[in-house]
Amino acid sequence: MTPEIALQLFGDAFYLTVVMVAVIVGPSLGVGLIVSTFQAATQINEQTLSFLPRLLVTIGTIMVTGPWLIQELTDLFNHLMIIIPEVIG
Template sequence: MTPETVIDIMREALWLIVLLSAIIIGPGLAIGLVVSTFQAATQINEQTLSFLPRLIVTLLMIIFAGPWMLTTLIEHAENLIMRIPYLIG
């Protein structure tokens, strides 16, 4: 196995990690920004007001994007397993 192959496998894995985490974290960040702007405009300083919407959006994203995320992870693992004979020899 050459160093280029190892770098390519790591690049694919890191890109997959960034993609899957961005799908969950991105909407939570957007909702957090909207709620923070609302809190700043109305001067409401309630911690649960900023936490609960982010939690709900994160859980909804896991529910809706979860099957696609799992399929993507399984495809990546299958791809790695199928490439083992070519990587060894």
């Protein structure tokens, strides 16, 4: 395996990891910001008020984007299986 192939494989896997995390965590961060702004404006300091909406949005995001995320992961896995002869030599 040449260093170029190894770097390309690691780069593809790292990029997919970053995209998957961003898709799942991004909406949760947005909802957390909105809830925190609401809590600061009303001076309500309830922990469940900040936790529950983020949990629901994260679960909803996984339900909506789950098929796409699995498809991207299986595409990367299939690509890795196809290039095994090239990697071996």
